[in-house]
Amino acid sequence: MCSKVLIGAKLVTCICAYAPQTGRSAEEKDYFRDQMISVSGSIPASELIVVGGDLNGHVDTNVDGYNNNRFI
Numbered sequence: 001m002c003s004k005v006l007i008g009a010k011l012v013t014c015i016c017a018y019a020p021q022t023g024r025s026a027e028e029k030d031y032f033r034d035q036m037i038s039v040s041g042s043i044p045a046s047e048l049i050v051v052g053g054d055l056n057g058h059v060d061t062n063v064d065g066y067n068n069n070r071f072i
Contacts, residue, residue: 013043017053
């Protein structure tokens with residue numbers, strides 16, 4: 001997901017991303033990398049880019065789905 005925010009006179013593009021988890025296929029990881037390159041490459045050099053999100057994607061010991069753990 002991308003959003004653009006005007007801060008003062010500077011346009012800032014925020015990219016929120018969720019990368020494939022540890023143990024996922026090389027194809028999934030390559031696809032994610034290619035998409036990040038495509039998205040960030042389409043943003044003009046005059047804009048500031050901020051990337052955030054879960055870039056390693058690893059939570060808990062399972063990599064195959066959400067198991068309804070609650071975080072407090």
